Amino acid sequence: MVFTAFSTWVELLRGLCPSAILWINGGFATYKNEPPKDVDVAALIGKNDMNSWTSDQQVTFETLLTDVRSDGSRIQPMGGLVDGFYAIRGDIDQSVVWHESWSAVYVNGVRSVGESKGYLEVRLADG
Template sequence: MIPAFEDGAWYLPQGLHAATLDEIEERFVVAAPFSDRRRVVFDGFRLWHEIITSIVPDARFWVDGGFVTHKPWAAPSDVDVTVMLRPDDLNNLTDDEQQRLAPMFTAPGPPRQQPMSGLVDAFICLRGNVDNTLYWREHWSTVLDQNREKVTGTRKGFLEVKP
């Protein structure tokens, strides 16, 4: 269950919080500011999620970014997500599955290219890789203000969608 925002906050309390896609939709589309834009972003994310899970059923998804906030100054442009995969899950993919999976992640630029017409900003983290896991935990916990400046001394939460 997604926790409530703390008094005056527009972001989740610090930590990794379990959530279903339906809970994310209710909280960050239906009950959020800029719901029309959020609907477009979420629909792209849901389809993307279905494609990934059809290829790698045991994937876990760490979801973050402006999408999982209620920041009042701007609509989210995309959903930020790290897909947590076991090395064996990747190693056991067929050539066809590898070909289908590859374009589903953000390609560094220039020009930077994101899947789903830019609605998803997606990265892979191998489960068990401590350094990468710590990097994503730190990255997704960072609070940015309206000018995209880091808010020091403040940490926020993010979501995990499991199979």
């Protein structure tokens, strides 16, 4: 069910951003004893894609993103099965933030200093 929701999410995103790059992380991309509850994904979106959207396309894009509220709670797309975020492709500051976050290693909920891990990169199209 998680994979089906993610596949649908990707197809919706592809309609808006055909050359997006996806950085996939979390339990979906990492071995754990329990099955994943969702897919954690940061989409690197081209500024040209975003600038060409109609207002309806902008609204569609916003429905694909996780809303993190001030109290720390989240509203996730696809019935909570996708934790979707984005960064502007080519913006080094935004890319570094997601790379640092996605490559961090946590042990018992505490970030392990000096350790890092990989994450999955998927390119929707050559671009």
